Amino acid sequence: MSKVLMKGNEAIAEAAIRAGCRYFFGYPITPQNEIPAYMAKRMPETGGCFIQAESEVSAINMVYGAAGAGARVMTSSSSPGISLKQEGISYMAAAELPCVIVNMVRGGPGLGGIQPAQSDYFQATKGGGHGDYHLVVLAPSTIQEAADLVIEGFDIADQYRNPVMILGDGILGQMMEPVEFRFSNRRELPPKTWATTGHTGERPRNIINSLIIDPQALEDHVNRIYQKYGHIMKNEVKVECCNCDNADIIVAAYGTTSRIVKSVIYLARQEGIDVGLIRPITLWPFPANEFSRWADRQHVKAFLTVEMSTGQMVEDVRLGVNGKKPVFFYGRTGGMVPEPSAILEEIKKVMRSVMK
């Protein structure tokens, strides 16, 4: 198939449709409005269903319903809207319902601004809603990767019966790049025997529920979903390492920020500093082993985490590095985007402090 030129938001919507998503429920919020706008145009052409719900709370519960019936379903929003969906997301994780949720993050807290941010990392990876659960969190850095991860995300959601979140930001949603829709790694997926599609008297009723009153039964249920998370942690980690082999310092960054860091690698080389990049593609499960492995290497003097937040992923980087090397942080917040020259200055500062 030949390439088309798409905005990140459009590519995410089209990728979902190509992956078999026929239900989309959402509510408008900048900077992800192109997703519902695109779905509103395209869904009727595919025989699917687009509904602009009366609120985010309503939209996520429509997702619960469609997922419960075994359909491929997606919703999208941006930070404050994702906060509103958290109750439903926790219910879906508890009821083991697959779906894809897109968060095009904007500056927070509160209603915040509309410019790009990465300050929803904690919310995405550490729960977000109540109770013991995890989302699989995928963080693309290009529009092609966003399309690929949406397609794979639906498979991951179905394979593990768990919601998957695509974590982007305003830049990724708004910018345009050439993209093609690829289906290279389709998975063998189990049939959805659990879906509430009507028992027609031929099988026991399927019940989808997240209310488990008996404490022992609830603990058993939580333990069972945590066994599942163990498999996910073992099998689904994705990470990109760039220029780490001889690096003096390794920068950790994901999404949009990682693209800026890639530019900094070249700037730093001109100044005689060898900079590596570890880019987590799955934010949960986090590639902790990758950090541990590089922290053991003698040539790596320090780590620097760069985020569009006040420092969230840096906590996971510290857990991965586990005290073997110092971990520094540089971030911008509120919708400000770190500039290559500012990141380079931080790298030089870190190098000076560890070379003392």
Place this chain on the structure above:
Amino acid sequence: MHQTSRLTVFTGHFGSGKTEIALNYSIRLARRGETVTIVDLDIVNPFFRSSEAKDVLNREGVRVLAPTFAGTTVDVPSLPSEIYAVFQDKRSRVVFDVGGDEKGAAVLGRYHPYFNSEPYDMFYVINTKRPLSGHAEQVINTLKAVELNSRLKVTHLINNTNLMHETTIEHILEGQDVVEHVSGELNIPVAYISGIPAVLALLPHKYREKGFPIELYMHPPWDMN
């Protein structure tokens, strides 16, 4: 460049490249010694808009008029009253950079009495590599909806077919087939074929005079140019 009216409007499908072309067009007029005002009329999308290139435009002597909250990241579609002045003050050429699709074009409706009383040119920018723009029929549908909502008529087409840095001359010529088909169906001439200079240099001879090389003024934050 074509001789065009004092009022020049750029419309097109969402993401077709209107803004980059409007910026280049304005700067060219200014370099030719004309007094130019660019009006950022995009009230659909608060990102990647012509007023973000304000510094370059001002340097080139182009005056920029933008929605009241443009560049402040406040997502409020409010237009300043100064825009009415560009219709009164006939000394300046005016380039209107309008939001995408029929939704973006609706904003032109409120200025209809002015466009009705003075000649204008309205360019429609087409990139056939954009979604829902690949076929002549899709282009025509959106173009007609833009005309309906703007209460104006498209006078020229621009073939801006591109895949950004991956664009080849073949992409442009494929796009040209579609654009010429649209041109034939609607009886609207193709004014320009736009693209970056290196690729446009490969245009076949018969298209040479339509070539409109553009410089890119909008950059992502990792771009070091």
